[in-house]
Amino acid sequence: xxxxxxxxxxxxxxxxxxxxxxxxxxxxxxxxxxxxxxxxxxxxxxxxxxxxxxxxxxxxxxxxxxxxxxxxxxxxxxxxxxxxxxxxxxxxxxxxxxxxxxxxxxxxxxxxxxxxxxxxxxxxxxxxxxxxxxxxxxxxxxxxxxxxxxxxxxxxxxxxxxxxxxxxxxxxxxxxxxxxxxxxxxxxxxxxxxxxxxxxxxxxxxxxxxxxxxxxxxxxxxxxxxxxxxxxxxxxxxxxxxxxxxxxxxxxxxxxxxxxxxxxxxxxxxxxxxxxxxxxxxxxxxxxxxxxxxxxxxxxxxxxxxxxxxxxxxxxxxxxxxxxxxxxxxxxxxxxxxxxxxxxxxxxxxxxxxxxxxxxxxxxxxxxxxxx
Numbered sequence: 090x091x092x093x094x095x096x097x098x099x100x101x102x103x104x105x106x107x108x109x110x111x112x113x114x115x116x117x118x119x120x121x122x123x124x125x126x127x128x129x130x131x132x133x134x135x136x137x138x139x140x141x142x143x144x145x146x147x148x149x150x151x152x153x154x155x156x157x158x159x160x161x162x163x164x165x166x167x168x169x170x171x172x173x174x175x176x177x178x179x180x181x182x183x184x185x186x187x188x189x190x191x192x193x194x195x196x197x198x199x200x201x202x203x204x205x206x207x208x209x210x211x212x213x214x215x216x217x218x219x220x221x222x223x224x225x226x227x228x229x230x231x232x233x234x235x236x237x238x239x240x241x242x243x244x245x246x247x248x249x250x251x252x253x254x255x256x257x258x259x260x261x262x263x264x265x266x267x268x269x270x271x272x273x274x275x276x277x278x279x280x281x282x283x284x285x286x287x288x289x290x291x292x293x294x295x296x297x298x299x300x301x302x303x304x305x306x307x308x309x310x311x312x313x314x315x316x317x318x319x320x321x322x323x324x325x326x327x328x329x330x331x332x333x334x335x336x337x338x339x340x341x342x343x344x345x346x347x348x349x350x351x352x353x354x355x356x357x358x359x360x361x362x363x364x365x366x367x368x369x370x371x372x373x374x375x376x377x378x379x380x381x382x383x384x385x386x387x388x389x390x391x392x393x394x395x396x397x398x399x400x401x402x403x404x405x406x407x408x409x410x411x412x413x414x415x416x417x418x419x420x421x422x423x424x425x426x427x428x429x430x431x432x433x434x435x436x437x438x439x440x441x442x443x444x445x446x447x448x449x450x451x452x453x454x455x456x457x458x459x460x461x
Contacts, residue, residue, distance in 0.1 A: 102162065102461065106375045108395030109385035111154055115398040117147035119405055122238075123432050125425045139342045146364055148241055149298045153368050155245055156252065156302030160263075163256045164310040166461050175257040177458045182249045184455035185399075189448055190242060193403050194220055197236055210414070223247060226290040235406030242403075244292050248299050263307055270300030275362075282354055297362060301369040309376060319370075320377045327380045333367060400440035400448065408436040 121144035128134035166173050198217050205212040212233055219228040226240035255266050274296035281288035288294045308315055322330065341360040348356055375381055385391065394401070409432050416423060423431075
């Protein structure tokens, strides 16, 4: 059922600081895909290399944010409406994800093969059904770069379906469901680690992320002692909280450097889990701490980057690929940092156009399916 909401009602459920976090996450992933660093040029080059190799943790941040917002909105829907509409929920997800996603697939499977044939270069495409039905994360054979990282959208779509059913039929047991997500994810990941099974692209690996985001929303909604303690953090305590992350990476860099084999891998897993938990608490802190640093909710560049981050993410592989082909065809030698700026500027322009003209009509339609 479609619902008309006032601007005031909608604004109460919009949090610009979360858009900024999403924007920073995209920039982080973008730098991982484009920046080429000579670590010997840096003081503590090994530590810089360790940090760079951890940039894909931004993917986890995307997953945490998604589950947080979906759960937060659903809990408020139950509070204000007394029920939850799976139809409205899934329709909103379809209107947000599908139009741009399938536009990218049309480019990948119909347009680019023709262009490749015209200009005589090879393009290695996967079977399209893996992408059409959102199971691309289970296709691990190497293929064209600009499609490879869209596995994350498959993971999200699989979770959307699972979580929508849980919110509709099991909302009174969300704490148990969230605990189950943690248990299944940790058990599977440890089993895969000790068995030598690849698990990076597996949806089960990321149930810990989704569970953490959902738990953060549930804690805020219940307003328990954890939330009350965060809402009353002093400025000193807030700075200490922010200081955890650099300490975290220094500590696990040291552990990584002084361990090997399975022990090293387990330290990596522990680092990832603690990072995910911290990000969940950081979202809570940004939502309710009156002493929080408010730059994330006031920085217009980061906020807008977060708004268009879906387009930025979907298009950046295509942008990088086309620019690289042009540079190679003209045999131009350009410094990497200049290339990064070129990639980013052109991709930002494309994503802005996409947001304004391709995504916005569906976003306006999506808003009509909101119930709170």
